[in-house]
Amino acid sequence: MDFDAIVIHYGEIGLKGKNRVGFEKILIRNIKNLLDNFGTSVYRRYGRIICRPTLKQETIIKEALKVVPGIQYFAFAISSDLSLDRIQESAIKLLSEKEFTTFKVEARRSNKNFPLNSFEINNRLGASIARILNKRVSMKPDIKLYVEVCEKEAFLYTEKCESLGGLPVGSSGKVVSLISGGIDSPVASFLMMKRGCNVVFVHFYNRIINSDTAVSKLEKIVNVLTRFQLESKLYLIPFEKLQLEVVKNVPSKYRMIIYRRAMDRVANAVARRENAKALVTGDNLGQVASQTLENLSVIHKVSEVQVFMPLIGLDKLEIISIAKKIGSYEYSILPYQDCCSFMLSPHPALRVTLEEVEKLEAGIKFDSEECLEKSRIVEFKYKPCPST
Ligand code: ATP
């Protein structure tokens, strides 16, 4: 039996008081964009979002809705008029197609004018389903029948599909993410999207040592991440000029710090251009030499906007497990030479001070706006297509 509505529940945005309407509008807009190839109407009703696609391709739509920030869970439902008899008819139709021996009804009544409360709905429906289909009610059932009784109609379904939770992309504003080819920074970017940020990606590469591999790897990673925000922009920024300057003028143990401060400067220029309010990095305390407390403070002191490091307190294994879940891991482990491994010391300075770094920088010619001028922008879009 075909579903005729997708019932979508949002978690946290339900709690936002006066801002709630704004959050809902953004989530509705995102869902519309995601599913518009399916001829879908999407609207808010009864404290839920209801979605009615003309092309009812459940498998493809399910995959798409599973990764939408702001959606807690969703269900492919059949709707019914608001009387116990009609709800019962729909329930029998729905369940007669399923294989099970034991079942349980879980009703939820948001329409307090409906004559039965949820406990009574469970009992009455449960008894008639058991009788008509010759099945048994159990507290540990093979199948659950969910019934949502709303103002003007009821929705029935047997499967709740989890999505990402969090906040809808666009509700928290824009950030610039410094994305390397590694495992960490795609995960950091994902976590910010899940908190409602639109993420603009910036990658620094050395056109002499790693242009093709770096670009194709980064494109694969950003492509995967675009599933969560539907559209992305990647700034590919050539870095070899600065690197040659640094190699000429800076002792190798300080080079990484100087590179990373330069990255922050250019990323700030991108943030100004994009009207983004913060930077994001995949920094993780203690993981590599540039990530001691001292070095991280010296690196990010150059940033005018706030720098967020959502992975700062996670273990590598926790980060890897998120990377696998979001699909970036398989691309992050593809071989390539990171631009910043260029002429680094095997023994980098673990605790630099701002004074020593500023002194070294005084001898380097570098203009972040000019560096940004040389960048190339790649755009990405994600939109699931119906199968023919
Ligand atoms: P990742 O796995 O994200 O590469 P990492 O543990 O390897 O992180 P580093 O290589 O020291 O650590 O990089 C720390 C952070 O600096 C990265 O997470 C990223 O935000 C930023 N970064 C490093 N290299 C680049 C680059 N080439 N382009 C853009 N950002 C970079």
Ligand code: MG
């Ligand atoms: Mg790295």
